[in-house]
Amino acid sequence: MTEVPTEELLRRLRAPRDEQDAAAAIDETLQVCKALHTRARSSEAIPLALAALECSERRADALRMRNFLMVCGVLYADMGDVVAAIGYYLRGLRDAAAAEDRINMARYWNNLGIALAIGGSFALAARCYERCIALVEPMEGPNYSRYSALGNLSDACYQLHRYAEGVLHGERALRETTPEFLRQDPYAALLLRRNLVRANLSQGRIDEAAAHLAAALEIAQRYPTPRVQIAADIVRASFELATGHADVALTRLDHTLTSSRELPATLRDTLACVVRAEESAGNAARALMRLEELSDHIYHLAIDRAHEHLELAGLREGSAGAPDVAAEQDRARLEAKLTPREPPEAWNTLRRLAMGAVMRIDDSAWHGKRVGALTKALAAASGVPPLNALEMGLAAELHDIGMLSVPEAILAKRGELNDAERSLVERHVEAGAEMLRDDVHPMIFMAREMVRYHHAHWDGAGYPSRVNGTFIPLAARICSIADAYDSMVSGVGHAPRRDMGGALAELKRQSGRQFDPGLVSCFDALIRSETAELGMDLDTGPGFEDFQALVSALREDRGFV
Amino acid sequence: MNAKDVALDAKNQRMLELLAEGSTSRVIARQMGYQEGTMRVYLHNLYRRIGVANKTEAVVWYLNRERAREDVKAVETAQHPGTGDLLGDMAMEEDLYVTLGVMSHFVGPYGKLWEVGQKMAGDEPDPKLIERRARARMLWRALLRGDWSYAKRVHDVDQGAGLVLDAPSDAALLVCLLQAGGFTLAADRLASRLTDKRKAGPGASARESALIRALRDALQSDDPHAFATLTKFAADKTNAASRQVALAFLFHAYKARGDSPRAREAANALWGEAEAARKQLQAMGEKPFGAGDSAVKAITAKPREKAAAR
Numbered sequence: 113m114t115e116v117p118t119e120e121l122l123r124r125l126r127a128p129r130d131e132q133d134a135a136a137a138i139d140e141t142l143q144v145c146k147a148l149h150t151r152a153r154s155s156e157a158i159p160l161a162l163a164a165l166e167c168s169e170r171r172a173d174a175l176r177m178r179n180f181l182m183v184c185g186v187l188y189a190d191m192g193d194v195v196a197a198i199g200y201y202l203r204g205l206r207d208a209a210a211a212e213d214r215i216n217m218a219r220y221w222n223n224l225g226i227a228l229a230i231g232g233s234f235a236l237a238a239r240c241y242e243r244c245i246a247l248v249e250p251m252e253g254p255n256y257s258r259y260s261a262l263g264n265l266s267d268a269c270y271q272l273h274r275y276a277e278g279v280l281h282g283e284r285a286l287r288e289t290t291p292e293f294l295r296q297d298p299y300a301a302l303l304l305r306r307n308l309v310r311a312n313l314s315q316g317r318i319d320e321a322a323a324h325l326a327a328a329l330e331i332a333q334r335y336p337t338p339r340v341q342i343a344a345d346i347v348r349a350s351f352e353l354a355t356g357h358a359d360v361a362l363t364r365l366d367h368t369l370t371s372s373r374e375l376p377a378t379l380r381d382t383l384a385c386v387v388r389a390e391e392s393a394g395n396a397a398r399a400l401m402r403l404e405e406l407s408d409h410i411y412h413l414a415i416d417r418a419h420e421h422l423e424l425a426g427l428r429e430g431s432a433g434a435p436d437v438a439a440e441q442d443r444a445r446l447e448a449k450l451t452p453r454e455p456p457e458a459w460n461t462l463r464r465l466a467m468g469a470v471m472r473i474d475d476s477a478w479h480g481k482r483v484g485a486l487t488k489a490l491a492a493a494s495g496v497p498p499l500n501a502l503e504m505g506l507a508a509e510l511h512d513i514g515m516l517s518v519p520e521a522i523l524a525k526r527g528e529l530n531d532a533e534r535s536l537v538e539r540h541v542e543a544g545a546e547m548l549r550d551d552v553h554p555m556i557f558m559a560r561e562m563v564r565y566h567h568a569h570w571d572g573a574g575y576p577s578r579v580n581g582t583f584i585p586l587a588a589r590i591c592s593i594a595d596a597y598d599s600m601v602s603g604v605g606h607a608p609r610r611d612m613g614g615a616l617a618e619l620k621r622q623s624g625r626q627f628d629p630g631l632v633s634c635f636d637a638l639i640r641s642e643t644a645e646l647g648m649d650l651d652t653g654p655g656f657e658d659f660q661a662l663v664s665a666l667r668e669d670r671g672f673v
Numbered sequence: 674m675n676a677k678d679v680a681l682d683a684k685n686q687r688m689l690e691l692l693a694e695g696s697t698s699r700v701i702a703r704q705m706g707y708q709e710g711t712m713r714v715y716l717h718n719l720y721r722r723i724g725v726a727n728k729t730e731a732v733v734w735y736l737n738r739e740r741a742r743e744d745v746k747a748v749e750t751a752q753h754p755g756t757g758d759l760l761g762d763m764a765m766e767e768d769l770y771v772t773l774g775v776m777s778h779f780v781g782p783y784g785k786l787w788e789v790g791q792k793m794a795g796d797e798p799d800p801k802l803i804e805r806r807a808r809a810r811m812l813w814r815a816l817l818r819g820d821w822s823y824a825k826r827v828h829d830v831d832q833g834a835g836l837v838l839d840a841p842s843d844a845a846l847l848v849c850l851l852q853a854g855g856f857t858l859a860a861d862r863l864a865s866r867l868t869d870k871r872k873a874g875p876g877a878s879a880r881e882s883a884l885i886r887a888l889r890d891a892l893q894s895d896d897p898h899a900f901a902t903l904t905k906f907a908a909d910k911t912n913a914a915s916r917q918v919a920l921a922f923l924f925h926a927y928k929a930r931g932d933s934p935r936a937r938e939a940a941n942a943l944w945g946e947a948e949a950a951r952k953q954l955q956a957m958g959e960k961p962f963g964a965g966d967s968a969v970k971a972i973t974a975k976p977r978e979k980a981a982a983r
Binding site: 396397400447450451452453454455456459460492493497498499500502503506555638641645646647665670671672673 | 806
């Protein structure tokens with residue numbers, strides 16, 4: 113499956129030989145897109161789907177066009193771009209309504225609901241599902257749209273704390289299910305079981321939940337795709353949480369969260385589960401950090417953007433801000449459980465160890481400290497509260513601790529690395545995360561995220577691959593800019609040293625590709641104002657010595673955090 | 674004529690104040706810079722003017738007048754229930770230190786945030802640093818109070834040499850305080866020492882020097898735009914140190930000029946800073962006001978529990 117003939121397909125879609133070839137290409141694309149989606153590689157499918165949509169538009173092929181409006185929506189929703197998804201769905205919905213195609217209208221309403229749920233707007237989502245069900249209500253027999261919408265509605269009810277209703281809808285969906293539906297979309301079947309497990313647990317019915325869990329795990333075993341695995345893990349974790357095994361759930365979720373970052377559509381659910389697990393395990397500070405991520409990257413991003421759609425204005429009434437209220441309540445509850453931060457156990461030892469690791473790539477051994485200072489400054493400049501910025505800066509000192517796992521000979525090698533060597537160097541990310549595993553301290557926890565994701569790129573091209581955009585933790589996005597800048601100016605890892613202005617220009621060139629564009633412009637402003645204050649001129653090419661002066665100015669203690 | 678309606682010029686007012694403190698005419702003469710004989714003539718003119726026969730009657734007349742004036746002021750305040758800006762009202766009547774109260778620990782150099790930051794970083798408390806912190810907090814308190822003479826006293830110990838050496842940013846703050854108190858010569862001399870120091874190691878940062886200049890410009894000129902640079906510091910989101918210091922100075926400067934709305938604004942902004950810091954401390958699991966659960970428990974413990982504990 114890795115060798116998808118995308119190039120070939122794209123060419124055929126853009127310039128088909130004849131009518132027949134175009135139709136064939138579009139149909140093939142549909143299969144490829146489905147396969148990529150199943151394997152959690154929606155981002156690769158998007159250009160194909162867009163080309164197919166354009167091709168069918170050109171040929172005025174209404175049926176295929178409607179199909180691809182749906183496909184584009186599903187793919188964008190899967191990448192967490194709820195707004196784009198809603199745009200495509202609305203176009204499709206209007207089209208289907210004009211053709212009085214009730215089946216497709218129902219499918220679009222159902223998908224709209226899913227997109228909204230990904231963004232956390234469950235009240236809106238529930239209304240969409242209800243419309244879908246109303247549209248297919250008169251139809252007899254098992255109906256896929258109704259089955260799917262009922263299952264989704266049961267989730268929305270659970271999220272809105274209407275548990276009894278959730279169980280009811282879930283059971284209705286279960287009655288409507290057929291072996292064909294299960295084969296067609298095992299993921300939906302698993303989600304239905306997940307919803308039933310959670311709704312039953314909330315009602316205190318452990319036995320029913322256990323039965324649904326067993327059914328869910330059977331599905332997961334039969335169809336082991338990444339998406340299905342994530343959902344199965346969450347079901348198991350939810351069950352473990354309810355039965356008092358928070359620590360087991362946490363270990364499981366650690367892995368789940370890592371895979372979820374590659375599959376943005378599942379991230380909201382996973383994060384919400386992690387917050388509950390951390391809280392049950394008594395790690396209020398860590399739960400709060402996850403909650404912060406949940407509200408920042410999912411609620412604000414998706415809900416605010418979804419509300420920009422005027423077409424949804426009618427549905428919006430009475431639902432705006434509901435998830436934020438829930439997040440606020442969670443936050444207040446967690447804050448009450450916090451204890452004052454002590455420095456992590458053996459903090460100084462860890463620092464020295466990290467310094468030792470860095471010495472393999474940087475002769476001055478201060479790479480970690482410099483990155484720490486820059487990380488703290490950038491975090492503060494981008495609006496992170498001072499003490500959190502301080503914590504990020506300290507944690508960032510450990511970001512290359514995993515270099516200890518890389519053979520020294522490879523790091524000492526000058527010139528290009530071959531593939532095997534490169535993969536060994538890239539392993540420092542996972543090795544570091546492993547070294548910092550299972551530490552309850554929030555600062556080490558944050559350091560672990562930085563270690564794991566400081567080579568992830570904004571466009572998903574870094575490693576670990578496919579993690580992209582705001583689904584990379586904020587701390588790691590900040591650390592990656594600081595790391596790259598210091599590496600360029602200090603010449604870490606045999607690279608030729610660049611002057612401070614040149615390195616800044618290079619960062620800007622990579623903005624939007626390797627780095628978060630918002631943070632890059634923030635960093636640019638920060639370096640400009642700090643150098644101006646020290647009387648340096650970026651145009652005259654200040655080098656490593658000036659950079660060291662800048663870093664020590666940043667590290668100086670002037671009585672403020 | 675009612676005592677409170679008699680208009681007095683500054684000289685006569687000052688003479689009465691000194692009399693009420695129990696000063697002899699010789700002391701009054703020295704304080705006000707007159708010969709003793711001249712002073713006696715002035716005093717007699719004053720007695721005639723307010724219709725009293727001697728020093729004692731003059732003091733009684735003066736004290737009655739002050740009380741009547743305060744009563745009038747109190748009634749006036751009661752009739753105008755104010756702007757609803759409780760903090761601003763208080764800041765205008767008292768000083769910033771009293772107004773901020775315990776919240777003053779959350780702003781200024783080496784405040785509570787700094788303390789927690791040190792702890793988080795795992796840095797050992799160094800006695801020298803603790804001493805430095807205490808000195809800086811005293812300077813900050815003087816700034817909130819508008820007690821410029823404190824700055825002069827600190828300066829006079831060693832002309833600020835110790836501060837320049839150990840804590841350049843505190844020395845920069847001292848320069849600002851001296852300027853505000855009108856001790857221009859001392860301020861300028863200390864500022865130039867700081868600049869010299871910078872050539873040989875860490876001195877005042879460029880930002881601190883700019884703040885010193887901005888303050889000097891604001892104090893020396895009557896131009897309404899003179900506060901522009903200082904205001905810019907007060908609005909700068911990136912640097913808490915210069916922002917908070919600038920806000921405190923802006924408050925005093927506006928208050929001295931009688932620009933009450935702006936002074937209130939500055940006081941409120943400073944409170945906002947303190948409140949943000951308090952919130953941040955709470956979000957990090959700190960108990961910003963110290964007393965944890967144990968104190969509350971001790972108060973609410975039932976007699977039986979106490980007995981059991983015994």
